Amino acid sequence: MTQTDILSSEQEDLRLLRESVRTLFERAGGSDRARQLRDAGGGFDPEMVRELAEAGVFGVAVPEDQGGLGMGLAAGGVIAEEVGRVIAPEPVVSTIGLSLGLLRRLCPDHPKMAQLIGGEISLAVAWQERGPDGAPADATCRYADGKLTGGKAWVVGAIGSHGFLVVAEQDDGPVLVLAEADAQGLVIDKRTQADGSSLGELSFSGTPAAELASSGAVLTALAEAVADATALAAAELVGLSERAFEITLDYIKTREQFDKPIGSFQVIQHRAVDLNVMCEVAQAGVREALAQMDSETDPKVRAPIASRAKARAVTAAKKITRDAIQLHGAVGYTDEFDIGLYLNRALVLSAWLGDDAYHRRIWFETREAEGAAQ
């Protein structure tokens, strides 16, 4: 087999995966479904979660001997791009990256693994905390005698999940525990986001939870899972940007002013080209980053690659969705046109796990630290 053959056969795998996920979403109604779910209160569709599971979506990056497809993050990125294209509200990236990212590294034999991969349940990961000033702060949520006390913030997929994977502190260090959604003493405060989805702010008062893993391994696995989710969120933004650009391109080809399609005016054309170039650069950069993360095992190397991906994807998605509104003109500012759904989803995905400025800083600091170490 020549190098070219290997290359194209790998691409063939990913192409088939992309087609099957795309078909699934399109049959379910594409981006119209996102609007309907938003208008119905902002949750996701558990039936869609099961269908995605049947297509192998959640276990895509889980090794085969742990019940997954073992296709790596590059394949996860293909799925995330398709999720982004139809702005699907299901917790796909958070499940592949965070929930399964944590479990497969810390307790691959746990029965919840199979249930997550099978789409029977969803679990939200609660790892960040809010300080008194409202900004992210160090973890203080305590776990002792089988019970949780304290709070967690910015929990994605909290509403509708069957339980929470909580990273907490116990006397001898960090611990990962599982709290059921209906556990005693658990209060979920819902914060609605721009796209109609919500973040959970959790508070625990003596909430019973089962220990899954402890010691320093928890934080290492968390950092790895966060890096995975960060890079996958970047891929979701790439898919979102591509579709937002396509919608805009269609619009400027059909909208007429001064008796011509506005896309025949050079100023509009050049802006459209710049968005297209931005989109292609983001796609190439993010796909390359995901492939690199698959071939790297050192967490210190993988983290800045994820930052590179997210920095690029956020910059591109912000620019593309905002310029898309401008190119739509006044109707772009109405809820009736789909382009606004893309802007709103881009706002949410940009804020999640760090925006472009944040990730450029992380990328630069890691690079400096490496330089100093050499």
Next chain:
Amino acid sequence: MTDWNAMTDAEFRKEVRQFFEAEYPEELRHLPHRPKFAEIEHWHRKLHAKGWVAPAWPAEFGGMGLNAAKLLIFYEEQQRWGVNRGRDMGVQMVGPLIIKFGTQEQKDYWLPRILTCEDIWCQGYSEPGAGSDLANLRTRADIDGDDFVINGQKIWTTMAHDATHIFMLVRTDPEAPKKQQGISFVLAPMDQPGVEVRTITTLSGETEFCEVFFDDARTPRENLVGELNKGWTMAKALLSFERIFIGSPSLAQNALGQLESFARGRGAFDDPVFRDRFAQAALDVEDHAALYARFADQLKRGETLGADVSMLKIWVTECFQRITELMIEAAGPDGGSIGPLQVGNINVDVLASFYKARPTTIYGGSNEIQRNILSKAVLGLPG
């Protein structure tokens, strides 16, 4: 004859790298200006002895016969080591045209002389009224007996003052219904009374561009390449590989390396604003390289590149400019000073980089023209 294409990419890269690193004169690395032939003649002789003057030409004409994948590697290594391309208009432009459209006599006569640099070529395309709108060119070549008689003016002719021959697009049928028709491709000697060369001093004080005036200059009719009045299509056919080459990441990558050393030496990284702008530029270069690799893979699979390859040029040249602008910022009060600035044990010529970056968005089809092409050919926008 070595079959370079039979080597693995890694083997070939190693071979090329070793040759450049061992043989290329240190003092000629990353030359900030275009050299006259005399300055690089010694290197050209080494390259010629090795048989590496024309990497893209088929072996039967004295080239290396590299396929697209190997060719990219060759150029990547050339740029990585800062190897000057030399006076390569003959190799890059005239040779391929003669190979594709020339007669047997033309091949036998001109190709060996290109390889030895016995003839040094310059490109006569642009005119004062034909820049982005190149088809508007007016320099005429009228048949007179066995000769063409040439009258008119070319401009931005790179290194015409150090060339023996010019290949040019000329109007041979002023009555043609469309301006793209009636253009022919002819070769002409520079050393004759009807040709006058004047150098143009650029913003950076260099004199690598020239104006060339033709006043009843003559060239034999046998110096017509291809069919009469078909020059436009032929010239366009040459550009496909050029279009990825002009969008390669190397210029921006080299400038970024310089910026980093300079900024570090000057303590510019103490400023968080500068850090962020550096990170932006560095990631712009890195992600561009990923996109470049996608197009390069297309070439390696034997596919023809589409018009979308133009996006590489737009992105990388604008990025190159931002990097050189950051260099000026990092220089602070030295930002207006000509000549190298010493930082630690390196010298950085901040303004030379800045000036070098300016024409990149103008030449090879200005970035505005590239955007026009992308909007119509790739995005399908009307009008």
